[in-house]
Amino acid sequence: MLKDQLNTIRQKLERAKKRDSALAVFGAYSHKYQLNAPLPVEKLHAFEREHGIVLPEGYAMFLTELGNGGAGPYYGLYALGEEQAIELDLIGEPYKPFLMGENAQSTDCEGSATDETESCPGLINIGTQGCSYEMMLVVTGEHRGKVLYINMDDGQSFMTYEEHFLNWYERWLDETIASYEDAWFGMSRGGNDLELTALYRSATDEKTRSEALQGMLKLPHLAEESVIFLIGEFRVCSGEIRRNAFRVLTKLCPSQAEGLVRVLLHSPDEEDRLTAMKCLTWYMPQEKHRFKDELLALLHHENNPESFRFLTMLLSDMGQPMLSLMVPFFTHSNSEIRQQALFKAGGAAGEEKAQVMDSFIEALEDPVMMVRLSALQALNGIQETRLLHVFEGLLQKHKTNKEYVRSNISSLLQTFVFHSLAHMEQEVPESLTQVRGLLRKQLGSL
Incomplete structure (x- = not known):
């Protein structure tokens, strides 16, 4: 069988290469679909x-029989025992993860992110996903043979779904x-839409x-019968099932x-509305203009900061006048x-922002x-004399730049045009001593 x-x-590797x-x-440029020479059996033993x-x-x-490392997911496979991000002294000890969330787990790794290697019982490092993410093979225990992904910075791990390495x-x-779609391969269920539909029905x-x-999100397209199925599930289900469909x-x-x-934009469920806004942003950028009226109607009803952020992103991308929309949210x-309202309002032209200066102050x-x-x-691009008095008050309160107030004010003062120190x-x-001090430094460096 094996x-x-x-x-x-071996045959599929050639097809993948073509x-x-x-x-x-992702990562293919590093291994180019080439395997290393097979490992002699005596070296394995x-x-x-x-x-x-x-x-x-x-x-x-x-x-x-195939190769001692080389072509494989992400940046490819390591040769046996090489390039280890972990110590192998505990490789024969039982691997015993404990769940931390959905599929997220915490390994029993000892050490810290500052250590060159860490000790993780029952594992061998078989490849890297990049940065601090490593691919491990479970060598002992009930999960023997399965592939595990680990973030070496915090010990969080993910057990892939397949029963064994092959x-x-x-x-x-x-x-x-x-x-x-190849991003984060192995972190969702495998299979095409028909296979995943069968899994759904049997679960x-x-x-x-x-x-x-x-798992269907990784697919390039759906069969017509899968589309019909998903629409049906959306209509009869609720909660996360409906949102995933x-x-x-x-x-x-x-x-x-x-x-x-x-339907979701009009839902009383906050998570439904947020999902609709996220999907419009990520998956339907060309169609988002069709929902302008619904999005504008939601503006004064969304009290969740994340929902507000996606909502304002969508409206801004549609070319809506963000300054007038955002001022009430100051x-x-x-x-x-x-904060988000001020950030979006800051993108308006200086002359427009000057008209609502009282709100900014x-x-x-x-x-x-x-x-x-x-x-x-948000005040970038504005040269408003009365701001100097406001800046003075802030500078008096913030004598150091610990909270970046002074550096931001210094940057804003550069928009004020003075031909010379005397000017x-x-x-x-004279009462604006802090403002004058910053301006002297700027003018003195010219």
Whole structure:
């Protein structure tokens, strides 16, 4: 059985290489779909004796019959025991993860992000995903043979879905050949839309059903029967199941999702509305203008900062007059919304912002430091003399640049044109000692 699978993998590797001749798949430029020479069996056995282990059969056969590292997911596979981000002294100890979330786990790794290597029992490092993310093979315990992803910075890990290494590797080849989305390979359920639909129908728990739908997001397209199925599930289900069906439809069939977008935008569920706004931003940028009226109507009803952020991004991208829309939110009860409103208002032309200067000045006196900072940054491009008095008050309160108030004011003062030091001292009142001091430094450096 494993011999047959190895032969299939050998053939599929050639097909994947031809399909991705431009090396566009993530990490492919580093391995170019080339395997290293196979590992001599005696060297494999020597490694096993040295560490007191027996490697999972599929992985061992891959090394000795196909190649000792090389082509593989992400940046490819390491040669046996090489380039380890972990110590191998505990490789024979049982691997025992404990769940931290959905599929997220914490490894039993000892050490810190500052250590060159860490000790992780029952694992061998078989490749890297880049940065601090590593691919491990479980060598011992009930998960023996499975591939595990670990963030070495914090120990968070993800157990891939395939039962053993060869299935994981062959899935990578299948998805490369089929031109599936390659970002974060292995972190969603494998299979095409029909296979994932079958998994969904057979599942008895909501978690597996959600995973089946999420797995469709990697696909390049859907069969017509899958579209019909997803629309049906959207209509009869609620909560995360409905939202996952919606995500797949907006990404892969936006032409059939317009009515569904309106359903979620009018939903009393805050998470439904946020999902609709995210999907409009990510998957339906060309269609978002059709929802202008619904989005404008939501503006004064969204009190969730994340929803407000996506909402204002969409309206801004549509070319809506953001300054007039945002000013009422300068005094919103939520400080994050006040910040976002000021950020969006800051993109208006200087002459437009000057017309609502009182609102900006009021924001500069906000009790929350980050809101005051956002108000300062929103004032770029304005040369308004009365701002100098406001700046003086802020500079008196902030004698150091710990909170970046002084550096932001210094940047804003550069828009005030003074031909000379004498000109500045003539125009700026003597009482504004802090402002005059910053301007002297700027003019003195000219």
